[in-house]
Amino acid sequence: MLSEVSQMQTRKPIRVWVDGCFDMMHFGHANALRQAKAMGDFLIVGVHSDAEIEKNKGPTVMKEDERYAAVAACKWVDQVVPNAPYNTTVEILKEYNVDFCVHGDDITTMADGTDCYQAVKDAGLYRECKRTQGVSTTELVGRMLLMTRDHHRRSQSAGASSLASLSSEDLGSFSTASNKLGPNTTVSHFLPTSRKIVQFSEGREPKENDRIVYVDGTFDLFHTGHIEFLKRAKELGDYLLVGVHDDQTVNAIKGINYPLMNLHERVLSVLACRYVDEVIIGAPYSVTKDVLGKVYNVSLVAHGNTPTEHDLDGKDPYELPKQLGIYHELDNPNASVTTEGIINRIIEHRRVFEERQRRKNAKAALEYEEEQRQKDVKSQ
Template sequence: MSDSDGNTVFTDKEKSADAVKTPVRVYCVGCYDMVHFGHANSIRQAKLMGDYLIVGVHSDADIIKYKGPPVMNERERYKMIRALKWVDEVVEGAPYYPELEEMKQYDADFIVHGSDITVDPDGNETYRHFRAAGKFKECQRTAGVSTTDLVGRMLLMTKTHHLQAHNPVTGDDITADKPGATSTSTMRSPYTGVSQFLPSTHILHQFASGIEPKPGDRIIYCAGAFDLFHAGHVDFLAEALKLGDYVIVGLHTDSEINRYDGSNYPIMNIHERTLSVLACRHVHEVVIGSPYKITEDLLNHFKIDIVVCGTRNTHVEPCVDGSDPYEIPKKKGIFRQVDSKSELSTQIIVDRIIANRLRFQRRNKAKEAKEMRLIDIMEKKKQEACAQET
């Protein structure tokens, strides 16, 4: 109804109905192996489609049965998904191939999946039943990142990677400006093939918390590489947050990490690492390209109360001039060390990949073959539909 001036006026009954509006419950499901910012971005998009986000994560047993052993075990994968700031609930051991009955079980309104193609053992598109029932919504795949790509980068960590003349992801021969370059792929599938991530201020804004520290908050600062952001990092940041109210992570530059870690580190560049860390619910702000040595200026600028360093899998190299990077916070009495209680490290993940090189190559090639068969079928159906219209 409207008042005398033509403005809409809601009755008490209408206001009451609006106030008790049923929250929209959204469901996602997946392996979420080696969770990266692409996974996080799909989950972020899914949360925007509703009010409450439920994420189902497959068990190790199911992944081994249908796909092959995952890089990260189920305990690590459950922890990573719970750590994403957009997730409200995690379903452990969710069925590998989702069924409509799951929607009733979790009281979900619809299921969300990316624009990439997934197929069942018979080669059919996995979400066709949800589409037919009007219970499916699509989010956009994040271009420039995939688990396949990250695996390829790690397979190049061997001492002889510069001599390889084949794609480390698939084992196929390649032609590239630099032998073994991961930016080149013989894969034809747009979903399995690798590409280059292009950062933008828009996506940084989407991932940023936008939360400012409140007066009286104790501000915690943690600096490091946070490469291949994993469950060990999550445990460390959760412990760091217990010391205060607001966590700032300082990310070292790629060149600085290469100086103290050597080899081909970091696996992920600074833009990729920034998004991965920003997606964590224990982090409020990120300093991109923070100085290796913690300076008085940095402490004052961010009003830092406590500087935290981990005790496990943390080897602190001296600065270029030989000084201790934590010298100033130690002198000020604000330096603390915390135990994440996790043995997982970036090096352990790399070792897992290298130790199972052939297995991952076979898995990725089989995945692409399934995708290409379905792409061919979809293209044929499209052509037939066009022919009928004409």
């Protein structure tokens, strides 16, 4: 008789399918992928093309190649299938030898109003995960539509000090204060919990002889430029520690409309990246002795070769690592994708995205009505 361990080793791996747009890949997407991976062993993610999304939902913010790369960088994803059909079929699941597909507990419909997952539901190949409340691509686009070019210029008046630094393990003192940055900025409705941070954390400690690399930043609207930078930074050592600046500091340095995503949202997006080992939540803007030695003993501090804003005291935030000879400059990975560039895509095509929002909201209302109808049918 085989032992339980042997049975686990010899059983067929469970292959799980998830598909979607993954436009402006955020922590809500990552959380769905995390839940789906927990249901099986191998996670395959189908990503729709720009043309398919345009037909069924409206224009995308991110181009399809950018969306494919963002999904591939999520640490729970094993394989990405580009140009996946918008209507999930039994045939596509069979093609990839999938045991079942997973989707959030909300309804997704085609342009004609039909359920995208009806066929796989009828075949018994459908599972649900909990949708992450308080974040969506539609909501993020809404935040950016409230901005203008003047709104995201550097503020001339600044005066906020950094929050005390803490790692994602120091959950007892994890702040749950919401981000409220100005009259033209919407406030996130996401409510962070210590459990969610733990779920996203890798939990791996560095080995004794690991070369630890530190990078820091805002990581607002986490995108492929950030991902490529983190990948290159990780290649410089064995363990990547990432400092994410708090909302007040980012606001003071960058201006009234930044950051668009609050600290907790940005931390989860960074933690979901496969190249990141640990995060300092609310890291100081300037690299200090505490950053270099109190969490782990940092061997190298890396930063991109883009211009760096001075700290509030006017000093170079990387002055200390430069003095210590542990500062390394990385080439800018992808100048075409930046947080400011994404915002400009929205602002420059404001009318197109306002129409997208109108269509999406109307479609969401119909989907909600259908969801309630189905719940009523089940309860009868």
